[in-house]
Amino acid sequence: MKKHLAAAFAAIVVAPMALPAIATDFVAPASDPKIECPDSTGFKFSDVKINKTGSVKDQNKSGTCWAFSGLSTLEDNVLRKGGPELDLSEMWVVRNAYIDKAKKFMRMNGAINFAQGGSWGDVLNMTQLYGAMPEEAYSGLNYGETKHSHYEMADALEAYLRAVLSRGQKNKKLSTAWLPGFVGILDAYLGKAPESFTYNGKSYTPQQFAKEMGLEPENFVNVTSYTHHPFYTSFILEIPHNWAWTESMNVPMEEMQRIVDNALDKGWTVMWAADVSEGGFKWTKGYALLPEDKEQKDMTDTELSRWVKLSDKDREASRFDIKGPVKEKTVTQESRQTTFDNYETTDDHGMVIVGTATDQEGNKYYKVKNSWDTNQLYDGYLYVSMPFFLEKTLGVGVHKEAIPTDIAKKFK
Secondary structure, three states: OOHHHHHHHHHHHHHHOOOOOOOOOOOOOOOOOOOOOHHHHHHOOEEEEEEEOOOOEEOEEEEOOHHHHHHHHHHHHHHHHOOOOOOEOOHHHHHHHHHHHHHHHHHHOOOOOOOOOHHHHHHHHHHHHOOOOEEEOOOOOOOOOOOEHHHHHHHHHHHHHHHHHHHHHHHHHOOOOHHHHHHHHHHHOOOOOOEEEEEEOOOEEEHHHHHHHHOHHHHEEEEEOOOOOOOOEEEOOOOOOOOOOEEEEOOOHHHHHHHHHHHHHHOOOOOEOOOOOOOOOOOOEEEEOOOOOOOOHHOOOHHHHOOOOOOOHHHHHOOOOOOOOOOOOOOHHHHHHHHHOOOOOOOEEEEEEEEEEOOOOOEEEEEOOOOOOOOOOOOOEEEEEEEHHHHEEEEEEEHHHOOHHHHHHHOO
């Protein structure tokens, strides 16, 4: 393995660096030294129904939100059934996804996205294929850090693959050492993969552990809502990080919301893939809204005289200068599709919907668990308005039994 690792890093030195293809793998932002006071935001949220969920984690400087949110949803399924609170290893899933992603990258001659990002489908696929491990057995911190930081590793992995691919294309043949060399980099940063481990005094393989803990990855599905494919069919959602080409069930957006509401009502949490690049996504303030565009015809004379002097940038900032509940955009199936087609809704971030809440005016929100640590207003949670959810959701991950019967019967 030392020879493979040496060869890997030698390849990296000479490999040309390539720009990532529409890289949207979000990492946790630098912590704000000042945590917002609830009274300063203009909002007063009241939780209505909150389901059992594990503790808030910290992905830190790694684009692995998909692994954190996906595993949290599986962990919460165990809690729902009365099982123990688990702390599963996200890096076990990340490691296996990198290996499978590398194989597809080579088979596709480098014509697919290779980056830190992934999808809910990756968590399901990797857990079904390779099992699961507790965090204590595989932390993935083998590089002198106490928190995840994947920039160096991710650059090394991509540069290595591109060097191997370039040489293989010239030689019309791949070296038999390319995959062991790739795995060698993962071993160096994340640690070697153990064949078995001990948990609570019992020895397990990863596959045995996943089955005995009752994770049920085979019983979860992806759900989305777009009109460029027929409703009530499944299709491969065309986003960069869906490298595994996992399919999603396609329903009208109102039914997607019904599925989420039904899942929450029955005690499940829901994996949520969303665009968080919007100005209305206020992490430090603990909410996400979709304010309607300001129209000059609705302004007072004083507001209009100020508005006409603003730059486009300042006008956009003014729209998101939120001091409390505001009138939000009316989202339609057409507007949802348009923002997706125009790259206004992008493949950004994965979180977990854990329940429902209202603000002081009675507006409904989803309470969402993030993986950006707890040094934030609501200790790592935020409240997401229904308009924001309807327009900015790429998809949700739910248990099959959470889909209402009348919707499930519509699928061909």
